[in-house]
Amino acid sequence: MSDFYFSNGLFGELDRLQRQMSTLFGNLPSSIRSSRTDAFPPLNIGSTDDSIDVVAFAPGIDPAALEVTVDKGTLTIAGERKAPELASGNETRSYASERFFGTFRRVIELPQNADPDKVEAAYSNGCLTVRIGKREASKPRAITVQ
16 A cells, blocks of 8 residues: 555645746746647648648638748748628627637747648538658668668
């Protein structure tokens, strides 16, 4: 039997400590993994042997209004999500809104093995998928032992 006892309160205390530390340091993210939880669009970033894949979850956006650029080792995704037009005569007043509307810009630092000449972007079902190829020299390869 262990001499240590952890109640459920420990995790609550750790959460509280993390929030206090974030407030103390001004909520400055140190990487994509620790960026603001309310950043739009939310991103998933992964890689394969051949590419770095970025998926931006951006439903309700016209693909023609999205701007994707790669420059100096960074990928930038920018655009605008317009608020829906209300029917004339609609007297609804909003008191809470969780859906983001307006212009946005996300900048992601790419790894050194990303090849800016091999970039493809596609928008489907509310998801923007950007695939950045890797440089040939950085891809894994088998070495024959003689």
